[in-house]
Amino acid sequence: MSRHRKSEVLASSIISSTNNALARLMDIWDGLGIKEEKRLWRIGEVKRHIEEMFNNMIKEELELKDRIEKSIQICRKEIRVLCYELSLEEYKEEDGMTILQIEKDLRVRLEILMKQKNDRLEELKILQQQDQKLCSELCVTPYYIPSGAIPSQKQLEELREHIKVQTEKKKKLLADFSALRADIRQFLDKIGRQPETTLEQDAVCEDEEAFFLTSSNVSALSVLKEQLECKIEQLLSTLNELKRKVIGLWDLLQIPQDEREVCENISQCPIYEEIKVWENELSRLEELKVTNLKQVILKIREEINTHWDKCFYSDEQKKVFAPFYSDDFTEDLLSQHDEEVVRIKQQFDKCSSILEAFAKWETNWAQFVILEKKASDPGRFSNRGGSLLKEEKERVKLQKLLSKLEEDLKPRVETWEAENGSPFLVRGIKVFDYIGNQWESLKQQKEREKQDRTQKKEDTVFKTPVKRPAVSCAQNTPNNKTRKLNGTTNVTLSRTTVNSTSANQTSAGKPQLPTIKTPLKTKDTPVRTPLHDSNKQTILLSNQPSSYSEFKEEISKKSSGKDAIFNSTVNENF
Template identity: 30%
Template sequence: SEKMSPWIKELIKEINEISEKNISELSCIMERMGIDKAIIPEWIEVVKDRISETYKGILDEANELQEKLISSIEELLQRSQELCKQLHVKMPLYGSNNLSLGEEKALLNSRIAEYEALIKNRLYKLHTLKKRQNEACKSLGVEPITIPESPLPTMEEIDSFSSHVESLENEKFKRETEFLQIKCKILDIVQELGVKPSLEIEKTICSPDHSLFIVTDCNMNFLDDYYHSLIQRKLQTENEISRLKGTVCSLWKKLDENIKATNEFLQNHTGNSLATLEAFQQEVKRCEHLKRANIEKFIKTIREELASLWEKCHFAAAERESFEYFNDHLYTEDLLTFHEIEVEKMRRYYEANKDILTMLEKREEYWKRKTVLEERESDPYRYKNRGGTLLKEEKERNGLTKKLRGMDLELLGIARRYEEQNNKPFMSWGRTIPDIIKKTREEYEMSKKQHLSTKKQQRTLTPTSVKSGFLGSTLSGSKGNLLTSTSAPSTPTASNYKHKLPLTPLFSSNKKKSHLKEVPIIKLNDKTLTQQIKRKSAVQKKKIRYSNEKKKRIEKIRRLSNMLREKKKFNETMNYDSFENSLIEKPSCRSTLFHGYTSHLAEPKHQLQTV
């Protein structure tokens, strides 16, 4: 009784009260009826049987309800098992939590509702993915993947299927984007060429409705082929129009057509449409007809062009004579055709070898410039510059030598490759490139030797002129120099010359000073002349830099200096009187070099003193 639930105790209490009340009332009825006491036990048994039957009926109904509940739970367990199988999940362990049958049923119903919701959502997602796949596959022209609904796919399978559908949709979007881009280009080309699509699929591509074109593999391949064919057609049309335009302009020039009419034709036929192409083709036919009527004039004009091409291609007389029709005077269409073929061949030759020809011409220019610079080395007055011209020429000459050396190596390499490709050497004015380079070097060396030999002979035959030039170049080079402004001296006497003025060396350094001997010159009263000469020498020392070529010139100056020292008679015959008279006759020299002593120069000769 201690383990009884409160409601059971309460029920028992209420049943006892009901039993007590009803039995009391039954006993009263039996007493009023006067039932014999011997029969009372029978009544009691009857009452007890009736009460037992009542409880038995109640218990039977309760058991029946319990059996129904158990059956319902069993059905729910079976349904739960099926749902777990569809969802590919493990079935929970029921009845392990000491729950009543009603609680177990409620738990089962809750779990089943969750499972059914999951299956419903999964099926909805699967149906949606299938629909998207069908649309993408229809656009791409591929077969869809079949995925069954029973058993229900796992989440991993659905996710994989979703990725597949997304890849199909991405491919569809990519192709549609590509289609729109190519379509815009196709429409531009079609409009530019002025053509109309002929095939049904071409019309679909050019249609304003983009959805008519299905981006299948076959259609995309056709789209690509169609686009590239239009590009090729456009390029061919452009090249053909360009070629015909050049032909027409050449024919107009040869036919001496009206410039106003030709300009009007070009203005009316611009672009690269097929109509423009046809117009140029018709114009070429018209001009060709006129050309045949003026064939002699055409042949003479084309011969001038051919001669110009021969010059540009460095063709020698022997190579030109290989075209035997150049001097033919029987003017026929065949002769014109031969000339046109030859001109076209020469044009192709020139375009193919333009770089070699240009390099050869540039090389010739460099050699000419180098020759001019080296010829200036023999000029005795080139050392009188005050603007650094000597140094600039030296740098330019060294640069040209370096460029020519590299250019020769490059030309030899080009000539070797040309001979390997064409099985014949490259010719320029009838000579190969190695012969040209070798000949140029030989002529240069021979010219240099002849120049040195000529200079040596001149020094041997005319030493006086060399010394005079050296002296003049040494003491000249500034404004108002006395020696350059004097007139030709008369025959001097030894008594008139008393002093010597040291010759200013053109190139000097601490190491070279001891080798350059002083040359007797004239000294005057004013020390300004000597200081000016020294300043000029210092400036020249700073400006002039040494090089191999300059060292050679220094050696030449040494030899000249030795020659002057050995010919003392030249200095002893200098006429100071003639120098003085020339100085008095030129006021500009006095004012420049003898500032402050002009009054003394105006006095008689005996007042000038020597120092």
Template identity: 25%
Template structure:
């Protein structure tokens, strides 16, 4: 600004005051000399004020120059700490412009410095936290063996520059082993930090953190998988925790209702429970991420937490899961056995199907209370068995005969031994139940074989029936083509018997190959030997029948009937399933 411009601005600003001064002088009536004296006094005062203003401006200029110099030094120090080139402001700037430029650069450098300090502290806290989660012996192995440094000496905490401690040190954990949370640096204290971590240390910390994270992540995933399995099985079988450690896990995964005592004691070193999802240091995260480890979804509202994944805890979880799986298998197997037994008992006791269905629907699953209800029903059926002994015994004999036929066992197996009291129905019931259990075991052990043999036996019986009809002399009258139809049926059945024979032999061969044993009948013969012997007997009987066959005139229906009965009873032996005496026995 030029002098004339300053004068004009000053005159314009004080003109109203000068006019007021002249009006006062006119009113008083000062003469020319008096006015001259007063004007001189007024000018002297203005000069004094102007000198004070100049003095203040000079002081302000000196202060600004001092601030500029301090800011220059501060910027130079921060550039050196950050490893940046020295800052050179533009030439020809006034002091005020230079001050603004330096302030802007200082703010930029402070932000960089703050970001580096926060990154350093965040990495250090995460490393210490991961080391704690991994058992506390990973940092020394990585830093000494790979970087040849001591972690706590090379990367000291910056604790004194925080309002609260936000670097997690070895001793900075609570009594339960839970690490304190990360807090941001106070921006007003950033400039006070004299020892700033360099970029090399940041890179080393990043390398250590990534390696620890690579170790922790698969272990944390293993821990999560174990928790999911445990939670699923525990919910299925309504498992009651046996210790505080188990109660803590079940509570965190959302199964608190399974714990008898809802306020279970927290077990140090098992899991780390967070207060909320915002201040929890998660296994894989950066300061700007909100990633979290979740459970199997049984209860999405429970607190997130980070597990400690040392070998002891993972081994304990693995053993616990195995115990739960075994317990579930025991419950499932026992419940299924009881249901199968109840179906047999209900059938023998004539229980209505609607009541059976209602009971099974009401007591489905395999929880402990289900097992208890099934056991109570078994006890009730046992009581009803003795109350309705005769009806139960009749059905038991019928079932035993049917199963003996399926297993190719002689029906005599259901008879009591000679030294038993045959008059006591209780002894007979116990004997039949034992025989049924043995026959059931035998049948289900060789079920594919027995099913094929049953089809073969059915075809063989049909063939023998056709042979018996062909021996009836009345069939040779050929009324309505009965003889021709019977011969065709015989040819069909012969093919059917051959086909079912092959299927039965193939099923036996597959069983023998699978079990590495031999399928033998109780008489010591193989099934192939049995069918060969049967065919030989069949051919012998057929040849004998041909030599004795003669055509008898059909004089009357009575004579035909008599001849038919005589031939059937006198000349024909019809093999049945009873010829397969005894149950098959597998010999290695």
């Protein structure tokens, strides 16, 4: 309000000054005696000058106003364009501002937007240079921003991220390239050849910038590395096969150790050179083998026989290979033996797990049979060192182990038979038929031994030893005497009466032996024998259990009722 008042006061003062100036002019004109007509002309000139001055001023101010308004329109238009190009929101003017304030505010805003535009373009230029360089090295497409367009903040951020990703990718590709180059160089040196293809030459070159670090090129190097690895594996396989053949011929031909060391001490050479050395040695040995056909064939036969035994061949299966029994030692016979060696080794390798499992079963079976025989020996009860219990524990342990081995063997055999469509044979018959036959044979043998012991007891005839006669002496056995026999039934022994008769002298003067009368044995009468140490041992042995299982059953019997039998004693009445 103060500004308006000052301008109004100033305007009023202009009017007052004009009135004062006109009054003085009037006074001057009056003093000069200028007539009315001249006064009117002069006042008209004054008016014209004042109006012209005011009109010029008004015109200039109007032109200024027009320029300001045009500037405002231009600034507004440019600001709208810049906001659009810079992806900014449209600028909104504040309310209540004068034209001059609006024009000033728009000019300031326009300057800010122009600076922001220039900054973005400058940053875009720098980022595009970096991106172009990286993409040229990696052979990828740069980040696309339309030429002449002002990038948005989002586009600049995406461009920065793109450069960051490409930088990381370059580092990774460079690291992969360095590692692959080192491996390829090592493989080429190991193989012993120079780089041949362009890719191999680029891979081993010293200048890293000469190689385009693209994903496809690095992938190609990776493929090249895998190819070289496969090549090395093939060469090593060839070398190992050569070594195997050479070592086999060394053993067959009995080559001395000093000749072998020539080939064995070249492991530091490239594989190509090492293969050549072993190939030359193999050729030399093949020629030497031809000159020693008989010895070589006999050595191979030993090897074949060893593998036959490993595969549990029967005699009939061995006879199928007729050249084994030929005496015509020719190169053709040697070739047939070599083929048989390869065949039997392949067969063994194909089912080695089953054969090893069966061999383990057979080893434990042999130990089990030995312990079974010991368990059936009556004389084992005389043992006082505790080995009887140890043997029984070992026998039970082996029996469980055999069952477990058979259970583990069954699925393997069934799988093998399903895959090959033929039965798995050991010693000419199916493996489980063979195992079943072994168990059945052991069972039958135990039955036969049991029957033999039973028959032996039935056929045993007790002979009473004789004593020299005493004059008028009759030896009686006291009644109610009890003898303890281990594991036997109650046996009542009667006294034997020895009648002494008068000695009939022979021509040599020796007395005749007395006759001993033994009671007849009937179905209902118990066995009665004279009391004598040797006779007692015969009774004990004949009544011993036939196996450890029967012995345990006798020990574990309980006494009950009238027919009770003590575990380790038997009452004998004399």
